Amino acid sequence: MNQTPVQDPIQQTDILLPPRMQTALEQYRQRVWMIKLAEAALAALFGLSLSYLLVFGLDRLFDTPSLLRVLILVAGSVGTVILFPLKYHYWVWCHRRFDQVARLLRGKFPRFGDQLLGIVELAQIQSPQYSSRPMYTSVPLIAAAMRQVDTELEKYDLSEAVPHPKHRLWAVLAAIPLLLIVTLNILLPAAGSNALARWLMPWRNIERYTFAQLAGQAEARVVAYAEPFSLEAELKQDSPRKPDTGQAQFGKQLPIVAERDNLTYQFDIPPQTAEGGILVRVGDARRSIPISPKMRPALTDLTAEAQLPAYLQLPTPRLQDARGGSINLVRGSTAVFKARATRNLSEATLNGKIQAVNGPEITTEALNVTTGIAYQLSWIDQFGLTALQPQTLRLQAVDDEAPTVNFNKLKNNQVILSNQVLAFGIQAGDDFGVKLIGLEWEGIVDPVQNPEPSTGEKIVAAGGPDQQQMSTTATFSAGKEKVRPQSLRLRAFVEDYLPQRQRVYSPDVVLHVLTPAEHFKWLAEQMALWVNAAQEVYDKELQLNQANRELSNLSTESLDDPAVRQQIQQQAAAETANAAMLESLIELGAELVQEATKNEEFDPNQLESWAEILQQLKEIAAEQMPSVADLLAQAAEAPGTPTETAETLPQSDLTAPTEPGQGQQEAEEGPPAPIGGEDRGLEKADKYGPDSKKPPEGLEETPEDPNNPGGDVNVDRSEPPDGKPGYLPANPTPLVLDFESGFNESEPAGQPPQVLGGMGIPVTVLKGSGQENEEGDPPSAQTAELVLQAVQEQQELLDAFAELAGDMNQLLLGFENSTFVKRLKAASRRQIDIAAEISSLDGFGLPDNEVENQVQRAKLGEQQVAESGTIFTLLEDMVAYADRKPSVNYSRVLYEMLAANLKRQIRAISEDINQNQVGQSTIESEFWADTLDRWAEQLVSPLPPPPPPGDMQLIILPNLPPKIIVEVLRIIDRQILLREETRELEQAKQAIEAEGYRAQADELKATQQHLHQRTKILVKQIDELPNAQEQLIQRHLNKLINASEVMVEVEEILAQPDTGAKAIAAESEVIEILLETARIPNAPMVVKVPPTSTSALLLMGMGDDSSQAFIRNRAPKQALGKSGRVLPEEFRQGLDVYFDALEGKSIESTSGSE
Secondary structure: OOOOOOOOOOOOOOOOOOHHHHHHHHHHHHHHHHHHHHHHHHHHHHHHHHHHHHHHHHHHHOOOOHHHHHHHHHHHOHHHHHHHHHHHHHHHHHHOOHHHHHHHHHHHOHHHHHHHHHHHHHHHHOOOOOOOOOOOOOHHHHHHHHHHHHHHHOOOOHHHHOOOOOHHHHHHHHHHHHHHHHHHHHHOHHHHHHHHHHHHOOOOOOOOOOOOOEOOOOOOEEEEOOOOEEEEEEEOOOOOOOOOEEEEEEOOOOOEEEEEEOOEEEEEEOOOOOOEEEEEEEOOEEEEEEEEEEOOOOEEEEEEEEEOOHHHOOOOOEEEEOOOOEEEEEOOOEEEEEEEEOOOEEEEEEOOEEOEEEOOEEEOOOEEOOOOEEEEEEEEEOOOOEOOOOEEEEEEEEOOOOOEEEEEOOOOOEEEEOOOEEEEEEEEEOOOOOOEEEEEEEEOOEOOOEOOOOEEEEEEEEOOOOOOEEEEEEEEEOOOOOOOOOEEEEEEEEEOOOOOOOOEEOOOEEEEEEOHHHHHHHHHHHHHHHHHHHHHHHHHHHHHHHHHHHHHOOOHHHHOOHHHHHHHHHHHHHHHHHHHHHHHHHHHHHHHHHHHHHOOOOOHHHHHHHHHHHHHHHHHHHHOOOOHHHHHHHHHHOOOOOOOOHHHOOHHHHOOOOOOOOOOOOOOOOOOOOOOOOOOOOOOOOOOOOOOOOOOOOOOOOOOOOOOOOOOOOOOOOOOOOOOOOOOOOOOOOOOEEEEOOOOOOOOOOOOOEEEEOOOOOEEEEEOOOOOOOOOOOOOOOOHHHOOOOOOHHHHHHHHHHHHHHHHHHHOOOOOOOOHHHHHHHHHHHHHHHHHHHHOOOOOOOOHHHOOOHHHHHHHHHHHHHHHHHHHHHHHHHHHHHHHOOOHHHHHHHHHHHHHOHHHHHHHHHHHHHOOOHHHHHHHHHHHHHHHHHHHHHOOOOOOOOOOOOOOOEEEEOOOOHHHHHHHHHHHHHHHHHHHHHHHHHHOHHHOOHHHHHHHHHHHHHHHHHHHHHHHHHHHHHHOOOOOOOHHHHHHHHHHHHHHHHHHHHHHHHHOOOOOHHHHHHHHHHHHHHOEEEEEOOOOOOOEEOOHHHOOHHHHOOEEOOOOOOOOOOOOOOOOOOOOOOOOHHHHHHHHHHHHHHHOOOOEEOOOOO
């Protein structure tokens, strides 16, 4: 029987193994593979089951972290991932051939295994694939050996020869966890499936199954910083277990226990300031909640964007700061609140209604303002935090208030000429814009004098919706407005934009319009009354003088009597009151003479006669009235025996110089006065105050005077000005000079020549060369032949009479609104005056609600607001003038003025005053006073270097006739008023019709033509003078010619018509030409009053404002008592005189060279 040979699928040979042997080996190989792979599979299953059970068990204790679950899964998968492949490689791949399988049998059957291995190897050697096959082999022998081994194979059970079988052990080991897993999943299917999911997918955030199941998720929570908060944990409805209590623990703090309320546990957590987590334990449930304390969201900005009613014509919304929680808006407005929080917001509500939120910004809906209402604004930030309490927003509806209007710089009961132009200011204000400002006049009804009074009105300036405050210049001329001479009431009116609102009027101002003849008669009557009042003052002074002389005759013992001392103080007080009355009279006299210059019926000779009256009174005060302060000092220091008074001396001794040996030895005499001047003797006077040689009676040293008015700014009274001589070479010819104020330091006194004549067209004079002072040797004394007789020391106080008369002269025709230099200087002086008023206010340093000077502060604040408007008008004029006449000086000053934003700065002072910031506002006012004065100085170029000093010489200059000078003054005055009329018409341009505007512009043009004709007449008159070829006369003539040419240009501009900046600039140029500004060295000098015969025209001069840059002492006010140290009355009086002398306020008087 033939048998088909069975070949090994893995190994084929020429000599085949017996079929039984081959089958046995294959079966054995399969068994080894199966057992060893079963061992690997069961071990892997055991590892996986064990890892699952470990996750299941740990989840019962706590929430197994994902990383730990990953590690457990990896450890459990080692058998599957690593051990099983290794087993397969070793037992399957490495035991594929029969020889490899035969070697395994050697472990169980060593001998038989060796035989079987040999047979398998012989079969492999005979195989064609075997490369080292022997050449000579015995096939029969090999076959016999195979048969022998095959026969012996029957004796062995190869299935028992598997090396170290452990599959049963691994089966038991794997069955135990598997049975446990099955049991757990049967008993706790939810827990088993949850553990299986968490075990198989450890990277996923699968919530751990607990028997006490908490609802919700463990999300991070932001809580209010340092505030207690509550934390709730809620069980699910289907929770298998529901413990009675739960715990919550923040970090390492003590746990907080809460009892179950239905399904909820509420934990009250104390305030926290650091980030951390709260671990909540409820049964086997664990939940860690991250906690981040943060500040509550707060509003950093809250504004109200108000859209005003349409009638106000203000389309741009107004922004108001609403952080205070309350705003007032005009009725009919709409408001949108815009808020900004400290962080991004998620929600905002207004009275419960959702509002728009964009990041940290909240924008509310538009709210109609019809009545007062309160809103509650709430917000929630991105972390869920809310504000501690909602923001209350109160909208208060207010009515559109009526505008206000008042006159500025307009006196009541003024007397004006019918052809006179009266310029003044009007201040108007409205909370939502001034529409227009106008003037209205109505004659005062009188059955006899004025049965049919005139009425009329005109528009002064057009406003605008954005013009809350307006300060404008207005003019009134009875002739221009076709108003016949009469007494009338003038009032300003203002309109705002509220429909059907009636005009609001200012208080009435009464004006008395007179014809030139009536005006002349009125002035004569007023001057007569003035002279009578001055005579009364003089009589009172004589009475005081007589009493003082009696006191001076008393002995020292009598002077020590308290009753006498009291009488001396009463005398001093009476003298002070009389001096105040005299000062008031002199100011009134100045106004009367100034009024006279406006009347063209007064020729220069008439004005000369009127001025002589003032000069005569001045001579009385200078030569006949004794010095009360000096007499009081003599009475206080008199020896035991009566002293010889001036009354017992010969009359000639009153004007004789003091001889050596008479009285006490005087100090070193100052330099003598030249011809025409009079030495004041201030250098020799034994005065009270710092220069006193001895203290008052009963005092060991000179005390400080607490009664001396303080607050003088920019006045250094610690020492007299350096190099101050006691004289000025007197020019008997009255020069029409306007000495402007300034803060320039005194320059060394020189030796000016004796000048005679030179009277001409007015010139504004700035004291100071504009150059740096150079140190040098003091000038030598004047020659003895130039010395005049000195007056006695007793005339000091009554020289104040002459000073006041001189001040009257200085006030005449001041033209403060003329040139840019004068306008800047005037603005500087007004700031100084305001600073003085501010410094005198009570309540320095106190809160605003604790002082009672609100009325005074409000008045000063209004003055500063008016000043800001005046300065802004000046700036506009300077800009227009600089465009017309480019200048380095003007460009430099304008650049500084524009950069300083002067109008806003001056208005800011008003706010400081209203807030009772007395010190700050005083400093700011003084600063701007100094700055304005400096700008005025910079407009005028410095003087050229002076010629070398030489001997004094006599210079005679030609003079212009007084009639021509007075006419030039009148032209300047009218040109200034014409500029104000032009400005007024430009302001009212938008409020009047085009035809009315052109008609008024034609009237202005006619006025300019009239001034041009008058100027041409003056040119002709000067050209016909005998001395017309003199250089000084030619210079005056050229001024008038140049001014006449510019006047023609003004006429052409007004004819267009154009009343804007171009016309203002041309009119300003006319004023600048006629009123030239020049410099003189600021050498310290005492102004001498010329003799009577040549004084009248000086009283018509342009004035001297040189001392106005300092705050003058105020008149003493009545008080109920005194505080501080009480000093003798004569001591205070002497200090006043002493300080007046130091400040250069006194004007020395002389009676001439006789």
